[in-house]
Amino acid sequence: VVNSPYHKDMFQLLKTDAVVEGVHFSPDTPLASVGWKALCRPISDIAATGGIPRHALITVAAPSYWKRNDWISLYRGIGKATLSFELSVIGGETVRSPGPLFISVALVGYARKEHLRLRSGGHPGDLICVTGRLGGSFTSGRHLRFHPRLREGLWLSQQKGVTAMMDLSDGLGSDLPKLASASGCSFQIAFEKIPLNRGCSIQDAVSDGEDYELLFTLQPPKRKSLLEKWSSLFPRLPLTCIGQLTASSVASTPIASGYDHLKA
């Protein structure tokens, strides 16, 4: 986040993210899905701040055996994502990779200063809420075809009482402690309230990661009206309150940590 770009009331957002063969996708993943995922991950990050992505730079380190059709497949996925979320690829680079396929995406976006939401905005007593359902992203293949919550994040950032927000990329068990810590709080979770994807256990929902749902905190008095508006605007996407931030002097609910790319 850096100061004003086009307007003194705006922040400019810069986000970079990379996917690596063997870490974020397997060698037999269709390249169109790889392209979609590479672009949608940083879109999800910007969405979770209440921002709008506009420009993308894409760097591809491709194995030397790549043929024309491989590039076409990859860019079919990238192109689909840019169309779906209305951004432009304005540059990039291709290099040869002696190892796995590697794609790095840098996004430039914008947010109104008054609407920007960070991890650090939460206060003790705020409700902890999540969009959608959690768990099983890898086994179901959802991590390759998810839709970043761009409209939802933008709308939430404009609602009074939404104090902190982030996207769930590493898993609730890893991301919630980050949000709470950035807000100077501890947290209490009602595990039985966590919305689960079909076939998933609570443990899966906590630790699988790559849900790309929104995790946000909400002042309790705003709960009823926000849930009502939400269900009329986004009727097919659940919104669930699963716990509460507490003073940092209280011990947090013990929660298994989520997926950590560097340790995995």
Added chain:
Amino acid sequence: VVNSPYHKDMFQLLKTDAVVEGVHFSPDTPLASVGWKALCRPISDIAATGGIPRHALITVAAPSYWKRNDWISLYRGIGKATLSFELSVIGGETVRSPGPLFISVALVGYARKEHLRLRSGGHPGDLICVTGRLGGSFTSGRHLRFHPRLREGLWLSQQKGVTAMMDLSDGLGSDLPKLASASGCSFQIAFEKIPLNRGCSIQDAVSDGEDYELLFTLQPPKRKSLLEKWSSLFPRLPLTCIGQLTASSVASTPIASGYDHLKA
């Protein structure tokens, strides 16, 4: 290049560039040098447009065996470059690489609209000029410690008669045809005028690549005054006119193509 950021008279410049172990540096290259090179390559690109880099996003895919000291070494080189060229690292990402070390840098910079120089600005008759000396960048290790021509590019972009500019990253034999083609011209080169690094042949200077010198075109009437000012401002850096753009109907001087990362 996208329209105005902070000011209607400015362009915002976005550039991404990547270095890969085994392509741009070897496994035994000191990591501080790798960090320096990773940052200085896109700085050189922005310098060659007459722009100023401001913010950097850095993505590192590091082998899983990396220790704390490896990160410190890498960021020593990155930090040295940000201090030398006055830019800020404002974000980035680290992921695990199952293969080689991979570093992708995205830079955001600015240029005054009237000063922006592109490859496409040349006209038949313009002189072709280069800064510094060419060739031998890999064998001498110069590709790991070069200084992007930031002050020089900024100054050149402000001089009347400088019509097109780019940096020499792939080698004169590959880059000059790109500049000429973007300008809709052919070119004539006097090979014996190409400024050579010690121990280098003309062939080396044409095809080695990674010189990171500036290649630009100049209206002939401005030659004398520009060379005079140059030698008082930058007394230790040669500036040499090596040829001329011609109408596209004329055949270009045959020139061996330079280094191509994808084909190498």
